[in-house]
Amino acid sequence: MLAKTVLSLGLWLQFAAGQSTPERGPQPSISNSEGDLLLLLDSSGSVSYYEFSRVKEFMWDLVRPFSFGPRDVQTSIIHISTTPTMEFPFDRYQSGGTLQKAIKDTRQLMGDTNTGKALSYAKEKFFSGEAGARPDVPKVLVWVTDGFSTDDISEPMQLLKDMGVTVFIVSTGRGNYLELSAAASQPPEKHLHFVDVDDLPIITEELRGAILDVIQANRLHAVDITSSSFRLVWPQLLSQENGYYTLEYAPADDLSRKRTKQVSGAHTSLMLSNLAPETTYEVALIPESNVHYFPPHTTRVTTLAEEISPAQVLISESGPHSFHVSWAPMLDSVVGYQVLYGPLPGNSAELLEVDGQHNGTVVEKLAPNTTYLVTVTAVYRSGKERSLSAKACTQEEGSKVRHLRFEDMGPNTLKASWDAADGKVLGYRVRCRRQTGSSSIISVSPQIHSVLLTDLASGTTNKVCVKPMYKNQPGRGLCRMVHMQPATEAQGYKHKQRA
Numbered sequence: 001m002l003a004k005t006v007l008s009l010g011l012w013l014q015f016a017a018g019q020s021t022p023e024r025g026p027q028p029s030i031s032n033s034e035g036d037l038l039l040l041l042d043s044s045g046s047v048s049y050y051e052f053s054r055v056k057e058f059m060w061d062l063v064r065p066f067s068f069g070p071r072d073v074q075t076s077i078i079h080i081s082t083t084p085t086m087e088f089p090f091d092r093y094q095s096g097g098t099l100q101k102a103i104k105d106t107r108q109l110m111g112d113t114n115t116g117k118a119l120s121y122a123k124e125k126f127f128s129g130e131a132g133a134r135p136d137v138p139k140v141l142v143w144v145t146d147g148f149s150t151d152d153i154s155e156p157m158q159l160l161k162d163m164g165v166t167v168f169i170v171s172t173g174r175g176n177y178l179e180l181s182a183a184a185s186q187p188p189e190k191h192l193h194f195v196d197v198d199d200l201p202i203i204t205e206e207l208r209g210a211i212l213d214v215i216q217a218n219r220l221h222a223v224d225i226t227s228s229s230f231r232l233v234w235p236q237l238l239s240q241e242n243g244y245y246t247l248e249y250a251p252a253d254d255l256s257r258k259r260t261k262q263v264s265g266a267h268t269s270l271m272l273s274n275l276a277p278e279t280t281y282e283v284a285l286i287p288e289s290n291v292h293y294f295p296p297h298t299t300r301v302t303t304l305a306e307e308i309s310p311a312q313v314l315i316s317e318s319g320p321h322s323f324h325v326s327w328a329p330m331l332d333s334v335v336g337y338q339v340l341y342g343p344l345p346g347n348s349a350e351l352l353e354v355d356g357q358h359n360g361t362v363v364e365k366l367a368p369n370t371t372y373l374v375t376v377t378a379v380y381r382s383g384k385e386r387s388l389s390a391k392a393c394t395q396e397e398g399s400k401v402r403h404l405r406f407e408d409m410g411p412n413t414l415k416a417s418w419d420a421a422d423g424k425v426l427g428y429r430v431r432c433r434r435q436t437g438s439s440s441i442i443s444v445s446p447q448i449h450s451v452l453l454t455d456l457a458s459g460t461t462n463k464v465c466v467k468p469m470y471k472n473q474p475g476r477g478l479c480r481m482v483h484m485q486p487a488t489e490a491q492g493y494k495h496k497q498r499a
Contacts, residue, residue: 249284
């Protein structure tokens with residue numbers, strides 16, 4: 001039998017280890033979607049209580065991120081049993097919380113698996129105002145089945161598709177692939193899934209995305225939503241020659257602040273910026289055509305919460321008289337940054353101003369071997385300010401090791417020597433990275449300028465670094481590669497200096 005099989009290694013491992021499936025975290029809300037979504041639930045006696053419960057969990061996970069309401073997504077459930085039954089009409093539950101409870105409280109009816117009857121019943125309800133269905137919105141049917149039906153499904157399913165319903169099928173049993181692929185909307189690769197009931201979470205995101213493609217395809221909706229902007233996308237209705245679009249948008253709680261834009265009929269998207277964070281906007285797209293009348297397209301978009309900037313401040317490239325300060329993230333809602341810095345302890349401070357298109361600057365003309373307090377303040381378009389501080393240390397003047405050299409001291413042993421670094425050195429740290437064997441770190445007092453390095457295998461190339469240590473931070477190190485002679489060349493060895 002032709003089928004697609006989905007295997008969840010993670011879930012299998014959890015089961016083998018005696019662990020339960022982890023609780024899935026909160027999903028980001030999905031707005032800008034409008035459609036009637038019908039969940040066709042196999043409630044017959046061919047489904048076990050365990051399978052029925054897992055399918056209900058899957059159905060809630062599938063719809064959980066949607067926004068529900070008369071201008072968003074509406075959901076209903078129809079039971080497949082001896083006689084089809086609607087659990088609740090499309091317009092009954094207008095919030096995620098009430099819908100979740102309704103799905104959880106749904107009880108299995110048992111009886112025969114008369115799927116054909118249920119599909120005919122669904123066709124009536126999909127276009128019935130009494131069932132809460134809406135005209136002129138996308139219709140989506142999600143049928144979760146164990147692959148078994150006691151009556152014919154082909155004719156009622158084709159009638160549904162002919163009336164514009166998009167059909168997704170999830171088979172948790174051994175359904176006939178040819179029959180189910182013919183029943184699902186085309187192509188079957190996008191609309192038909194074969195998966196074990198315990199692995200339903202694997203397909204949730206993919207199936208939800210496919211549903212979104214249907215219910216967002218023919219309406220005005222927003223993408224790339226941030227705290228200060230979003231992009232509007234709409235189907236192509238006009239052309240450059242036969243009209244233009246008028247776009248109106250305003251905060252839902254203050255429609256008097258309406259703004260208007262016009263774009264040519266060739267456009268199918270527009271970016272709106274300089275918006276307020278965490279604000280719901282009413283948006284209307286009005287096609288202006290001299291050939292046909294098109295009704296306005298409307299949607300509601302909520303901007304995200306304002307991101308924090310700076311969320312982190314980094315200090316790098318420190319020298320005796322300068323360091324580089326950078327911050328993240330960069331936000332469109334920030335017009336500029338102020339960098340305030342001064343020595344610790346002390347009462348003096350200097351100010352640098354950086355435009356909002358940059359996320360770093362070099363602070364110069366500093367005193368060596370000094371700790372500075374650096375405060376970066378983001379200035380937002382709204383007038384708000386947000387600050388974050390960090391400490392930075394300049395290096396000692398001339399704080400670099402010079403003239404690192406090596407001397408053979410016997411098989412597998414070298415003497416590393418160096419000239420003293422300037423300033424008040426507290427000690428030196430010598431790191432040896434061996435080509436074979438473990439690395440080592442040796443710390444010595446400031447009066448000592450050489451160490452013995454042992455266990456250096458013959459014929460290997462090793463890296464030796466010496467770094468001066470100061471009160472506030474390490475100085476600049478010096479590294480050299482040193483090659484050990486092969487054992488045959490080391491015979492009759494004599495002390496000799498290595499360059």
